[in-house]
Amino acid sequence: MIDKPGVDERVLAAEVAGAWAVNVADLVFMPVGLDGHAWAYRVDTSDGERYFLKMRRGEFTPSAVLLPGFLRAQGVGQVVAPIDLPAGGASHGFGGYQLLLYPFHHGGSLWGRGLTDRQWIEYGEFLGRLHAVTPSADIAAVLPVETYRSSAGERLRTLGGQAAASEALGAFWDRYSAALHRLSETVDDLASRVTQAQHVICHADIHPGNLIADGDGPLHVVDWDAPILAPRERDLVFIYSRDFGDHPINAHRAGLFRRGYGPLEPDQTMLSYYRSERHLDDVAVFLRSILNPEASPESRANDMHWLTRIAETVADPSYAP
Numbered sequence: 001m002i003d004k005p006g007v008d009e010r011v012l013a014a015e016v017a018g019a020w021a022v023n024v025a026d027l028v029f030m031p032v033g034l035d036g037h038a039w040a041y042r043v044d045t046s047d048g049e050r051y052f053l054k055m056r057r058g059e060f061t062p063s064a065v066l067l068p069g070f071l072r073a074q075g076v077g078q079v080v081a082p083i084d085l086p087a088g089g090a091s092h093g094f095g096g097y098q099l100l101l102y103p104f105h106h107g108g109s110l111w112g113r114g115l116t117d118r119q120w121i122e123y124g125e126f127l128g129r130l131h132a133v134t135p136s137a138d139i140a141a142v143l144p145v146e147t148y149r150s151s152a153g154e155r156l157r158t159l160g161g162q163a164a165a166s167e168a169l170g171a172f173w174d175r176y177s178a179a180l181h182r183l184s185e186t187v188d189d190l191a192s193r194v195t196q197a198q199h200v201i202c203h204a205d206i207h208p209g210n211l212i213a214d215g216d217g218p219l220h221v222v223d224w225d226a227p228i229l230a231p232r233e234r235d236l237v238f239i240y241s242r243d244f245g246d247h248p249i250n251a252h253r254a255g256l257f258r259r260g261y262g263p264l265e266p267d268q269t270m271l272s273y274y275r276s277e278r279h280l281d282d283v284a285v286f287l288r289s290i291l292n293p294e295a296s297p298e299s300r301a302n303d304m305h306w307l308t309r310i311a312e313t314v315a316d317p318s319y320a321p
Contacts, residue, residue, distance in 0.1 A: 002031035003299045005039045005055065005097075012094065016043060016053060019085055019092040020101050023047065034306070035225070036289050042104060050104035051083070052222075055097050061225070062142040065090050065100070067201070068224045074133050078126045078221045080105065080212070102222070107214030114247030115208065116216045117256055123211070123239070124260025126219060131200040131232045139201075146199065146230035148191040150277050153184035155284035162291055168300060169290060172308065179315035180283055186321065187280050190273035197231035197267065204228050206235045207244035233270035240266060241275045243313065276321035279310050286310075 009027050017024040026044040030052075033040060037058065043051040068081035069090070082090040082100040092099045115123060135143060160177060163169040203210075204226050212220040228234060239257055242248035249257070258264050286307035290300050313319060 002302055003296045004029055005057075007055075007095070007097070009041075012041075012055075013043075015092070015094050016099065016101065019099070020051075020083065021086050022049070022051070027053075033223070034285070034303075036285075036292070038225070043101070052102040052104045054100045054102065055094070056100075057097055060091050060098050060100060063139070063144070063227050064225045066142060067139060067227050070136065070139050071130065071133060071201075076126070076129050076133065078122070078219045079224070080220050080222045081224075105212045105214070105220040105222075107212055107217065109209045110211045110213055111207070111209035111245050114245065115211070115213075115253075118216055119211075119213060119219060120253050120256035121260040122219050124257040124262075126221065126260075127206065127232075127235055127239075128261040130203065131235070133201055135201055135229070140229070143201070144226075144228045146228060146234065148194055148273070150187055150191065150281065152277060152280040152284045153187060156180060156184055156280065156287070159284060159287045159291065163287055166291060168304070169287065172304075172311070176311040176315055180280075180311065183276060183280050183283075183314045187273070187276050190269060190276060190321070194270050194273050195267070197233075197270065199229040200232050202228050202230045202232065202234040204230070204234055205238075207238045208247075209245065231267070231270055233266050233274055236264075236266050237271050237274040237278065240271055243275070243279075272321040276314075279314055279321070282310055283307060 009029070013024045013027040016022065016027070022043070023046040024043055025046045028042040028044065030040040030042055038054060038056045041053040041055070043053050045051070065082065068079045069084075071079045072081050080102055082102055084090050085092060090100060110119070160173065163173040164177070166173075203221065203224065205223055206221070210221060210223040212222055238244050239249055240254075286303045289295060289303045290307065295303075
């Protein structure tokens with residue numbers, strides 16, 4: 001979220017210091033991510049340590065709290081897991097919010113910079129290892145399971161009337177609504193044609209924006225907010241679609257990824273379903289965010305940029321998810 005939350009940051013800093021027993025010297029807001037219910041801060045301590053603080057309105061899902069630590073215990077070292085509280089557990093309440101504190105990794109995301117050859121291999125190794133982990137009974141109990149019943153089409157139809165009447169979205173809706181409704185029909189059609197496949201643990205948002213690395217250094221995988229038990233294509237769509245990151249896959253990078261992941265023949269219908277459903281879901285999310293009367297002009301402009309980018313993609317006559 002690029003708009004600051006309406007909290008007293010001095011009180012928030014004191015809360016973090018008390019909960020995790022760290023000497024907070026500075027709390028720096030980080031305008032990252034597109035989740036309208038979550039905010040990020042860098043926490044600097046008096047002894048020179050740094051942490052990453054995520055604050056969410058409402059509750060984190062149990063899987064977001066429990067799965068990362070479980071995966072690290074299974075040897076998936078790229079996972080960035082929340083730091084346990086001295087009193088036990090990982091999440092801490094703060095008014096109407098929940099807090100998670102993480103190690104801070106330098107270097108920034110790879111969305112704009114892209115992955116090096118070595119990192120493409122590690123990307124494959126990481127996903128191959130993730131997809132091979134068998135969840136414990138406790139973890140399986142808190143992980144959602146894929147149903148292929150997306151709510152995005154209904155949300156689009158609900159928001160369409162508001163968008164058409166909106167000063168901010170009226171022209172956009174006139175231009176792109178037909179293509180977006182076609183996209184909704186495409187998602188429904190593909191959902192009816194997917195075949196059953198083995199379910200594995202999926203990150204479910206494993207694009208380069210959630211990969212952190214310093215130069216050619218090791219990958220650190222963040223944003224475990226919505227993992228799911230699903231076919232591996234749920235994650236592979238972020239590799240094989242060209243929608244995610246400024247340096248998408250090509251034949252050379254595909255070969256490097258397969259070298260890390262292992263033998264790989266993704267189901268094309270499944271990939272198409274996940275690509276089109278992600279586009280539709282993002283459209284619904286951005287429409288709701290832009291229609292939010294509390295959104296700042298800067299936030300609205302940022303959401304409009306991403307919304308238009310998706311709409312132009314799906315409105316192109318050559319679009320074939």
